[in-house]
Amino acid sequence: MASSGPRSQRADWQRNHERLLAAARPLVARDGAQVSLEQVAREAGVGSATLHRHFPSRRALLDEVFREAVEHLRRRGDELVDGDPGAGLLTWLEELTVAAVETRGLTASLEADADGGPSSAADCHGVVREATVHLMDRALAAGAVRPGTSPDDLLALVTAISLANEGNPAAARRLLRLACDGVRP
Template structure:
């Protein structure tokens, strides 16, 4: 097994044990919750405790704080990408609205995690900014092709607007305010009342 950017890749012929996979997933869930509550400097011992494992198990899966942070962020980015794909089954207008709300929730729950990792890529071939841009492009292009979104809006425009909302209506602010600000952005992007 090799650990790269917090993700453990299994060498061919060496499947991971089911209990090791469960422990890794429990650690990611506990880390996601703990970082969201306490920020990127949260106690690793507290994360292990919440996951129901010892510190040694945490360090076997994630040898450094950065490896754990990278794995949590990569998992969150993967979920955003998967959400964009899942929304392809809904109307393009609904997909754009739902994905932007999911992206806003992601950006608001960051609590400094992304900033603490910006100095280096998470892992080779994993560019979180590019993955988010592609997901945003997917939902926006579908909405534009359906005539539900202005053709002069770019995915980068939407990403910057949503990040701006997340920063201005910080994690401790009224979540209703962030949603209202996003609704204003969506009003500006709409070409028809269908984008609700």
Template sequence: MPAHQRADARRNYARILAVAEEEVAAHGVNASLEQIARTAGVGSATVRRHFPTRSALLKAVSRTRIEALCVRAHDLAGEDDSRSALLEWLSDVVAYCASARGFAAALAYDDEAGPDSVYENACSAAIEEAGAPLLHRAVQDGAVERGITIGELITLIVGIALASEHHPDPAAQADRLFRLAVAGLSPRS
């Protein structure tokens, strides 16, 4: 939010964002923009002025947690076991995606840009930038197979979160599917 905006515009932005966080948590990516406007005590045009697209609103709602996940990746970069550090961070991303309905969609590539767009959205870019050093180190240590990209891992997480979204316990199901993906189908020895 630009600092040069009027005080009432900044208050409206903050109020809309707070209400949107609650609505998205309760109703996911399809939270009603009209309901958000009513609850925030503003008109829908005010919501659209601050957040011209649903995607822009989801990105704003997710920004704080994305920043926390980025800090977490940085903190884990110093761990001795590079594979465990990567998996712990990815598990944190899975847990957040499962608990905050709509976050997985915010990480998905931006379909509003069109099918030929090569630009990913800002949420995905920030998460990928934060996780890339963890993956790179795990690959260098021989703890993760070469050729895997951080984009592929985030795509896997998005798929798991979206597939688990309507499960009675989405967080537990997402965690189970993530662990299955990590372990593979081979029996434990």
């Protein structure tokens, strides 16, 4: 006989939460901030009421998907510091570009919807900038980047490429590689 106590309720709640996030990630990548909450619930195999118990608003769902993406980027930045400085920076810029392409509209939506509290988009910018500065400093010291190139130059480049290639990570990667050829000494 299965237990229906608090432990099984928490496990069931966690399972549903993970299913909702797993369903939301590709839908957000495809549809951006306008993702259909009903479709997320359908893809997760739960009802709309369950979705709303976990995420009382679209903002709450998008915020958690965004936080996961930012945490992944933070970990990748930390991992890339230990390798070849030039390759690490290029890998970082490619992964950052693809992440931006796959979360199109999400940053702007979260910034526009901020209610005076800390913005997930602002947190993301801080994480991304810190990792870019660190990787860029290493690449400059190793002579892998043209002197005078700044982290803000590279972030502007990533932003422009990702906006111009929404929904097309392969094209974004190709354009980034072309642009990075001009950044190398």
